[in-house]
Amino acid sequence: MADESKPVKGKGKEKEKEKEKAAKKLQKAVEGLSDEQVTQLLDLNPALATELASSSDGGADSAVDALKRLNLLDIMTGLAASGKNVKDMGAYKFWATQPVPKFGEEGDPNKPIEEGPIKLQTVDEIAKEPAPLLDGFEWSTLDLTDDGELKEVWELLNGHYVEDDEAMFRFNYSTSILKWAMMPPGWKKEWHRGVRASQSRKLVAFIAAIPVELRIRDKILHASEVNFLCIHKKLRSKRLAPVLIKEITRLCNLEGVFQAIYTGGIVLPKPISTCRYYHRAINWQKLYDVGFSPLPANSKPQFQIRKYALPDRPSLRGLREMQKKDVASVQDLLTRYLAKYDMAAEFDKHEVEHWLLHNKKNALEEQVVWTYVVEDEHKKITDFFSFYCLESSVINHPKHSNVRAAYLFYYATEIGLTTPVDKDALKSRINALVADSLVFCKQYKFDVCNALSLMDNGLFLEEQKFGPGDGQLHYYLFNYRANPIAGGVDKRNQLDIEALSGIGKTQI
Structure with missing residues (x-):
């Protein structure tokens, strides 16, 4: 249960064409390919093929059968599994032992499943020792x-956390962002769990959880x-990831918390x-x-620099930095705005003060x-945005x-809360805010500036010159079965401007 999203890079036209080509093959797979053709499809993604085979009793033949049972979304999700970070989360065999939905369990697509916990437990049933x-x-x-710990x-995260597939980029979390991300209101020291080498006392693995x-x-x-599931590179073969996941599950369960959300690339x-x-x-x-952004064919660097040029000053009237006096108003606006989505946090x-307001009194914190x-004009807060x-x-x-990357965080506008919503007006306002x-x-x-295809982002991504990246972020629920939620992209991984997304939960 960990955020295994990775630093993601821009995409050139050649990569986009490759994805288009793969998507067409996937569509045929759903319509019914021969075993030989399905085997070829598995060859496009060795990581998925290996996992399907390892979770089946019959090896490669069963892997073919398993793939045929997957729907198009599952297959496309699987194609995103290649890369060096796949092994870190363990094989499907481990997840087969956990209370999570399984591939191929959809049943009747026209009949929604009953949503709720997969496994019911009490605190008394949970092991008291790791x-x-x-x-x-x-x-x-x-x-x-x-400060020492x-x-x-x-040091562990900056040396061994997630990299892109070509080992060109690695997340570089500052100590300030680590405290911000792992110490919100209600945080628990016990949920910051590590593994040390006994002799050297060196921290070699870590996982964290926060209440939500x-x-x-x-x-x-x-x-x-x-x-923040992270394991020292030299220990990746020790199968520590499932052990860490079981331990953080145990610690959460001891607090009466039996469901979790986690994300991964x-x-x-x-x-x-999937977003x-x-x-x-910028x-x-x-x-x-x-090597993050390619130079498009038939273009020149000066053209790209001109394309992405930005004004020196913002344009919205009444725009100012958030202050502590705004917390209640922002919380009210955010709560009403997030109510539009199928999945969101309640703040x-x-x-709201912790996640959105920088504490300027602490000069030591960047x-x-x-x-x-x-x-x-009446001093009422009508909109906000954050990154x-x-x-x-x-x-x-x-x-x-x-x-240096900015990640678009939460935003809200009164214009998106009318009944019915004026989509054109909402699109215009969100574009102005972004x-x-x-x-x-x-x-x-x-x-x-990075953004996902969640919330109402489909209304501004193309207009504000956001280009599609290589990466996806998959949302997972632990010990809870729920019907799928739109991630803002269609089955071909293209922006779905009409349906938009039902995800109102951003991740750090």
Whole structure:
């Protein structure tokens, strides 16, 4: 149960054509291919083929049968599973032992399943002690209020956390963003769990969880959000990932928390939704230099720089930085706006303050999140938008050591809350809000702005020159069965502007 999303890169036209070609083959698979043709399809994705075979008793033949049982979305999700990060989450055999939906369990597509927990337990049934580790390793609870232990987590993540498939970029979490992400209101020290080498006491693995009130349609789950699963590269063959997942599950269960949400850039059984990453170049020249953004055919660098140029100042009247006095108004607006989506978190005022408001009184903490509100002539807040900073290290580059990325976070506007919604007016307003957010990204020296195809993002991604990326983010629920939720892209992984997304939960 961990966020295995990875640093994602822009896509050139050649890669886009490859995906189009693969999508056509997938469509044929659903319509009914021969065994030989299905085998060829599996050859396109060795990682998926291996996992299907390993979870079947009959090897390759059963893998073919298993693939035939998958629907188109499952197959396309599986094609995103290739790459070096696939092994880190363990084989499907492990997930077959866990209370998660399985591939091929859809049943009648015209009859929604009954949503609810998969396995019912009580705290009394949960083991009070952790499972034993291999000789030479021991469990450790990390205290992130201790600068030394926080630094240990930072060092592990920055040396061994998720990379892109070509090992060009790696997430570079600052200690400030780690505290922001792992210490929201209600955080629990026990949910910051690590593994140490017994002799050296060196931290070699880590996983974390935070509490979240998660709404799935009309039901609210007292759940956890699991993130930051990281294992030292030299220990990837020790099968520590399933052990860490079982341990964080046990620790959550001991607190009476039996459901969880987690995300990943790889395929696991079984996503409730899949969103696609989109990227908006701000410093195009730097992105090109480090290999993040391609130079399109028949174009020149100066044309791309001109294409992505931004104004020096925002344009919206009444726009200003969020202040503490705005917390209640922003919480009210955000709550009403998130109610539109099938899946979203429920935030109280303390959580809104934590996630959206930078504490300027603490000069030692670098700024992680930026939020801006729009006031009307009556001083009522009618809109807000936010973004946070997450850098990626550029590995072995002679000129640049990092890419400074802004991630679009939460936003809301009263214009999207009319009954019925005026979609044209909403599209115009969201484009104006995001256009100004990009101006601030430029002011704060970001190189790129990243966004997913969730919420109402389909209304502005193309207009604001966000290009589709290589990466997908799959949303998973642990111990909860739910009907699929639209992720903002269609079955061919293209932006679905008409349906948009039912996901109102962003991830860090």
